[in-house]
Amino acid sequence: MFTQTHLLVGAAIFARPGHLAVALAGLVGALLPDTDVWAMFVVERLQGASGCEVFHYRYWEPPWTTLQMLLNSIPAYLGLVALSLTCLLLPGDRSRGVALIVVVFASSALLHVGIDFLLHHDDARAQWMPFTDWIFRSPVSYWDPRHHGQIFMLFEIGLGLAVATLIGLRFGTKRVWAAVTLLTLGYAGSIAAGQMSGGDHIRGPGSCEILERNSLSRPPAIPDPLNIALRSDAHA
Numbered sequence: 001m002f003t004q005t006h007l008l009v010g011a012a013i014f015a016r017p018g019h020l021a022v023a024l025a026g027l028v029g030a031l032l033p034d035t036d037v038w039a040m041f042v043v044e045r046l047q048g049a050s051g052c053e054v055f056h057y058r059y060w061e062p063p064w065t066t067l068q069m070l071l072n073s074i075p076a077y078l079g080l081v082a083l084s085l086t087c088l089l090l091p092g093d094r095s096r097g098v099a100l101i102v103v104v105f106a107s108s109a110l111l112h113v114g115i116d117f118l119l120h121h122d123d124a125r126a127q128w129m130p131f132t133d134w135i136f137r138s139p140v141s142y143w144d145p146r147h148h149g150q151i152f153m154l155f156e157i158g159l160g161l162a163v164a165t166l167i168g169l170r171f172g173t174k175r176v177w178a179a180v181t182l183l184t185l186g187y188a189g190s191i192a193a194g195q196m197s198g199g200d201h202i203r204g205p206g207s208c209e210i211l212e213r214n215s216l217s218r219p220p221a222i223p224d225p226l227n228i229a230l231r232s233d234a235h236a
């Protein structure tokens, strides 16, 4: 899903008034698995790559593939949940506060990568590393129109708006309403970024397709969160 939906869902599940540390742990966990994509976008663009080059090529190259593997490993988060839950259940309460924060963080990250596991096709990752490099290509993609992406996107935006409203009502403060409004505005931003990433080619429109034709065998795909879901022509 879009990063903002992960954040909204994470906040809805883990954030409660009066528990700031727990809420922050949930938000960081919801955000972390997508940070490789954001870092890649910033670093590669600063080094002069066009939007389509970043998502069609750099995305499949080290060091980004290594970072993807580390930040999107389901076993890693499962292990962290199990470990922190064990600490939480042990007698004595010296480190319970820390264990609770880690449980929330790891559970939120696990929820994120679990959702991603079910919603990626061409850009699916090997999420069971280090045990296996098996990749599950879901029949539903959260962005790809060839795999129900447009229908799912409508559902996701509706879900995001509903969850944002729930969080706003739960907290009832101007700050929280402003934060969730900003996140929901992110849907317009994601769509606009997708349009721009297809239109800002240094070599002019179609340059990515030309690069693709000259490329040896790299699979074209657009990862979350900066997708170009409305440009089905851009990843033919």
Ligand SMILES: [Zn+2]
Residues within 6 Å of the ligand: 001, 033, 034, 112, 116, 224
């Ligand atoms: Zn993700």
